[in-house]
Amino acid sequence: MQRQSDLDDILSAVPGYRERLRELREIVLANAIMAGEIPAPTFEEAQRVRFLCDRFTESDLNNISTDEKENATAVLPGSLPERERKNILVAAHVDTIWSANVDHSVSVGTDALVGPGIADNSLGLAVIASLPAILDHLGIRLQNNLVLLGATRSMGKGDLEGLRFFIENAKLPIAAALCIEGLHLGRLSYSCIGMMRGEITVRAPEATDWKQGEATGSLVHIHRILSRILAIPTPQHPKTSIVLGSIITGTAYNISPRKAQLRFEVRSEQAGMVSRIQEQIEEIIEEVNAERDANATFTRIARRKPGGIGFHHPLVKTARKIMGQLNLQPKIAPSTSELSVLLDAGISSLTLGVSKGDNRHELNESVLIDPIFSGLAQIVAMLQAIDGGLCDEDD
Amino acid sequence: MKTIDTWLETNTFHHGTFWDILHLIKVKEEKGITISLCIPTLNEAKTIGKEIVIFKSELMDRYPLIDEIAVIDSGSEDDTREIATSYGADVYLSGEILPSQGFKSGKGENLWKAIYQLNGDVICYVDADIKNIHTRFVTGLVAPLIYNDSIHYVKAFYDRPLAFSQGIRPSGGGRVTEILVRPLFSLFFPELTALIQPLSGEYAVRRPVLEEVPFPIGYGVETSHILDVYRKYGLEAFGQTDLDQRIHRNQTTLDLGKMSFGILQTFLRRLESFEMVGQLPEMSNIFRQFQAEGKDYEQVTREIIEEERPPMNSIPEYREKFNLES
Structure with missing residues (x-):
C-alpha cells in the first residue's frame, strides 16, 4: 500500500515536472546543439565524448571517466549510505551514422531543432548531459547512484561494442537501466527481437x-x-x-x-x-x-538474441502509468539496440523516447521542442520510481 | 617594426587561453564590469535561434558572464524577431530606438543605437550569421577587456594565416582585407597591419570608447572604428583574439565590390579629417602580412617597389627611330 501511495505521489507530480522543466529549455537545447555539431561517426566519437565528460565535470559528478572503448561515464551519488546504494544506469549512444565531412550544423526554429543526427541521438545525449541539472532544478535527490553513460561504437559495425564492454567490465553492478533515444516520445521498448x-x-x-x-x-x-x-x-x-x-x-x-x-x-x-x-x-x-x-x-x-522483461513487469507497468499521466499513448516497439545488451545481462531495462520528430537519418532530421518536456518528465518520474524500489520484480 | 612585434606578443590571444570561465567571472565581478551582448540582425531567422540558445544557456544560465543579450533588428521580414524573443533575448527594432535621430538602414546604425539602448560597461558585438556559434565568440573577446585595463577594443580573427609550403595561406573570408584594407594600412598606417582581420564583425569594446567615435552606418564601420580608436589611443588600446574557425555565408564578388567601395569612402574621409590628404606621409614600400606558427604570430614583410618608366616619346632613341620632331 505504501508503495502504491509513493507511486501515486510521483504520478501526481509528473505534469508539474513537465512545466517546471520548461525553465531549463535553453540548457537542454544547447546541450543537444553542442553535442550534435560535433561529428561522431562510429569509432570516431572521441570529441563528442570529451564534450560529455566536460559537462559531467561542470555538473560536479563523481567517477568521471572514459574506458578502453571511449565510453563516457559519471556517477551522481545517491543519498543512502554507500553500502546500501544500488546503481541505476541511464545510457544514450554517442555515435551517429554521419561521417565527419557532413555539415553538422543544427538550426533552431521556434518549434524544432533540425540537423543530421539531432534525433539519433544528439537529443538522447543531451538528456544524459542535462540530467544532473534537471534533478537539481526539480529538487530531487535520488537515494541510489545514478550512473550516466554515453555509449560508443553502438551503430552499424560498432555492434554495441561500447555498452557491451561497459556491462562486462564496469565495477558497478547495475540494478536497472533506461536507454534514451531522441525519438519517439511514447516509445516503450522492453523486449528485443x-x-x-x-x-x-x-x-x-x-x-x-x-x-x-x-x-x-x-x-x-x-x-x-x-x-x-x-x-x-x-x-x-x-x-x-x-x-x-x-x-x-x-x-x-x-x-x-x-x-x-x-x-x-x-x-x-x-x-x-x-x-x-x-x-x-x-x-x-x-x-x-x-x-x-x-x-x-x-x-x-x-x-x-530475442528476450525481454514482459508487458506486466513492474518497470513496464510503471512506465505505462507515467505515460498515461502525461497523456502519452505507449507505443510498444521491440528494440534491436542497446536494450538487448542490458536484457542479455539480466538487467531490467527499458528504452524510452524523448520527443517527436521527422526525417530520421536524413540530413534534415528534426525534433520538436515542446514534447521534449514531456519526455524529460517521464524519465525523471521513471528514475524516482526505480529509485524508490517501485519497479522491482518481486513487488 | 618593433611596436608590431611587441604588440603581437602582448595583445594577440587565442580563445583557448581563456578556458577558465569561472575565473573570468570572478575577475569580472571583482572589477564590477557589466557586459552586454549585441547581435545586429536583418533576416537572420536561420541562425539567430541557435546563437541565442547557446549564449543564454552557456553564458547567462550556466555561467553568468553576460548581463544582457539584445537583438537590434533593422526590420526583418522573416521570423528573426519572433525566434529571438521566444528564446529570451531582448529584441529591439532599430527604428524605435532614439526616434528623435530617425532611422538609417545599415548594420552600423544598429551598433550605434545599441550604445544608447544597452546598459553594459562593455558591449560585445557578434554577427547573427555564424553557423558554428560557440561561447568562444564572446569569451574570447571580452576576456582581454576583463583581465587587462589598458585594452579597450578587442577584435576577432579566424582561420589563422598558417605558413605552408607555397607561402602564406590566405585567411578565410578576408578577401577585402587582403586586397584592399591591408595594402591601404601598409601604405598609410603600417602599425594597423598588425590587426589580422580588421573587418571581422565580432568585437568587444568599452563604453567610453564607443561613446566618442562616430559610426558609419554601412560597410565602413569597422574601418572607421579602427582608424579613430588608433588615432586617439594608439595600437596599445587594441587586442585581437584568434577564435579559430567561423562558418558563415560567403559573399559574392559583386557584394565584396560594394563593400570595398564603402570602405574606401570611409578611409578617404578619415584621411581628410586627419588632415593627411594635403600632406600624405612618405609612402612605404613595405607590404605587411602575417603568419602564425603554433600560437605565435609574426609579420612577414615584402618590399614592393612600383617603379615607372617615362612615356616612350620622351626617349631620344625612340624619337630618332620614328622621326619625331625634337
Whole structure:
C-alpha cells in the first residue's frame, strides 16, 4: 500500500515536472546543439565524448571517466549510505551514422531543432548531459547512484561494442537501466527481437566483350542472390522478416560493376528462427558460387538474441502509468539496440523516447521542442520510481 | 617594426587561453564590469535561434558572464524577431530606438543605437550569421577587456594565416582585407597591419570608447572604428583574439565590390579629417602580412617597389627611330 501511495505521489507530480522543466529549455537545447555539431561517426566519437565528460565535470559528478572503448561515464551519488546504494544506469549512444565531412550544423526554429543526427541521438545525449541539472532544478535527490553513460561504437559495425564492454567490465553492478533515444516520445521498448545483420559481397571478373550476349558483372549475381533470399518463407507468427537495407554498387551507365554489396537484417520473435534463415542465406551463396563464375561472401555484422522483461513487469507497468499521466499513448516497439545488451545481462531495462520528430537519418532530421518536456518528465518520474524500489520484480 | 612585434606578443590571444570561465567571472565581478551582448540582425531567422540558445544557456544560465543579450533588428521580414524573443533575448527594432535621430538602414546604425539602448560597461558585438556559434565568440573577446585595463577594443580573427609550403595561406573570408584594407594600412598606417582581420564583425569594446567615435552606418564601420580608436589611443588600446574557425555565408564578388567601395569612402574621409590628404606621409614600400606558427604570430614583410618608366616619346632613341620632331 505504501508503495502504491509513493507511486501515486510521483504520478501526481509528473505534469508539474513537465512545466517546471520548461525553465531549463535553453540548457537542454544547447546541450543537444553542442553535442550534435560535433561529428561522431562510429569509432570516431572521441570529441563528442570529451564534450560529455566536460559537462559531467561542470555538473560536479563523481567517477568521471572514459574506458578502453571511449565510453563516457559519471556517477551522481545517491543519498543512502554507500553500502546500501544500488546503481541505476541511464545510457544514450554517442555515435551517429554521419561521417565527419557532413555539415553538422543544427538550426533552431521556434518549434524544432533540425540537423543530421539531432534525433539519433544528439537529443538522447543531451538528456544524459542535462540530467544532473534537471534533478537539481526539480529538487530531487535520488537515494541510489545514478550512473550516466554515453555509449560508443553502438551503430552499424560498432555492434554495441561500447555498452557491451561497459556491462562486462564496469565495477558497478547495475540494478536497472533506461536507454534514451531522441525519438519517439511514447516509445516503450522492453523486449528485443532476435536479429542478425549481414553483408553479402560479390566480386566478379571484369567484362571485356559486350558481344558475349549474357549479362555480366556483380550486379547480376547480387540480383540472383536477392531473388532467392526473397523466396525464403518468413512466418507471420512468430513475426519474422528480412529487411533489405541497401545495395552498393556501380559507377557508370556502361560498365558492369566488379563489386556489389547487399546489406540486410533478419528479425524474428522466435529463438532459433534467425539462425535458420542465416543458414539458408549461406546455402544460397554457396549455390550461386557453384553455378556461376561468381565470388560471393557473407559476413555477419551483428547478432542479437530475442528476450525481454514482459508487458506486466513492474518497470513496464510503471512506465505505462507515467505515460498515461502525461497523456502519452505507449507505443510498444521491440528494440534491436542497446536494450538487448542490458536484457542479455539480466538487467531490467527499458528504452524510452524523448520527443517527436521527422526525417530520421536524413540530413534534415528534426525534433520538436515542446514534447521534449514531456519526455524529460517521464524519465525523471521513471528514475524516482526505480529509485524508490517501485519497479522491482518481486513487488 | 618593433611596436608590431611587441604588440603581437602582448595583445594577440587565442580563445583557448581563456578556458577558465569561472575565473573570468570572478575577475569580472571583482572589477564590477557589466557586459552586454549585441547581435545586429536583418533576416537572420536561420541562425539567430541557435546563437541565442547557446549564449543564454552557456553564458547567462550556466555561467553568468553576460548581463544582457539584445537583438537590434533593422526590420526583418522573416521570423528573426519572433525566434529571438521566444528564446529570451531582448529584441529591439532599430527604428524605435532614439526616434528623435530617425532611422538609417545599415548594420552600423544598429551598433550605434545599441550604445544608447544597452546598459553594459562593455558591449560585445557578434554577427547573427555564424553557423558554428560557440561561447568562444564572446569569451574570447571580452576576456582581454576583463583581465587587462589598458585594452579597450578587442577584435576577432579566424582561420589563422598558417605558413605552408607555397607561402602564406590566405585567411578565410578576408578577401577585402587582403586586397584592399591591408595594402591601404601598409601604405598609410603600417602599425594597423598588425590587426589580422580588421573587418571581422565580432568585437568587444568599452563604453567610453564607443561613446566618442562616430559610426558609419554601412560597410565602413569597422574601418572607421579602427582608424579613430588608433588615432586617439594608439595600437596599445587594441587586442585581437584568434577564435579559430567561423562558418558563415560567403559573399559574392559583386557584394565584396560594394563593400570595398564603402570602405574606401570611409578611409578617404578619415584621411581628410586627419588632415593627411594635403600632406600624405612618405609612402612605404613595405607590404605587411602575417603568419602564425603554433600560437605565435609574426609579420612577414615584402618590399614592393612600383617603379615607372617615362612615356616612350620622351626617349631620344625612340624619337630618332620614328622621326619625331625634337
